[in-house]
Amino acid sequence: MAAERDRSVAPPTISEVAAEAGVGRASAARTLGGYGYVSPELRERVLSAAEKLGYRANALARSMSTGVSHTLGLIVADIGNPFFAGVTRGISDFSRQRGFDTIVLSTHEDLEEEKAAVGVLIDKRVDGMIIASAAVERDDVAHIQDAMTRGIPVVLVDRAVEHLALDSV
Structure with a gap:
């Protein structure tokens, strides 16, 4: 499970979602970015972790x-x-x-x-x-x-x- 932190300071990162889901950062990025293959079980774990942490994609980083x-x-x-x-x-x-x-x-x-x-x-x-x-x-x-x-x-x-x-x- 990801280390607890003050979420009022900064939004959760992909790395924190990955840690919460027990997967690598690349797998979390593929899942959240909607590209490449991710198994249904892994997808569910990453999406659950993202929801739990309140993760939102960084549109600026994606556009860059x-x-x-x-x-x-x-x-x-x-x-x-x-x-x-x-x-x-x-x-x-x-x-x-x-x-x-x-x-x-x-x-x-x-x-x-x-x-x-x-x-x-x-x-x-x-x-x-x-x-x-x-x-x-x-x-x-x-x-x-x-x-x-x-x-x-x-x-x-x-x-x-x-x-x-x-x-x-």
């Missing part, structure tokens, strides 16, 4: 190793506007049905806030961005081009940006 965060970034001009509230709800519902979470940022139609929001989403390693952009001039689009250069798919919503060859809705 797989390159996929299962997260979309949505940047809207004004979340208080009923139009954008509806767009947000539709995107969030649709993406959740497909296993994606949605991070929503509101920019108040301010280009500097939009640039900062794109930076946040790049840092969060989102798998795609949907942007209601305030960019109107050719010089205003470098932040969107930065996301695209990094391989992040970008779709515009509510308005097209003349200087970018992007899909828009």
Whole structure:
């Protein structure tokens, strides 16, 4: 059985789940990660130990190793506007049905806030961005081009940006 510790300090690790289940760390990782073969008996032991300890997968660590965060970034001009509230709800519902979470940022139609929001989403390693952009001039689009250069798919919503060859809705 795993040594007792103060769980308020840090969440349980895969190593602690493995110790609780009496298996190796690799077997616990395969079971909890859903890859490779694990016997039904071993799977049950690991899942029981994980539940007992309150283990939750580290989505950040998983996204770093797989390159996929299962997260979309949505940047809207004004979340208080009923139009954008509806767009947000539709995107969030649709993406959740497909296993994606949605991070929503509101920019108040301010280009500097939009640039900062794109930076946040790049840092969060989102798998795609949907942007209601305030960019109107050719010089205003470098932040969107930065996301695209990094391989992040970008779709515009509510308005097209003349200087970018992007899909828009």
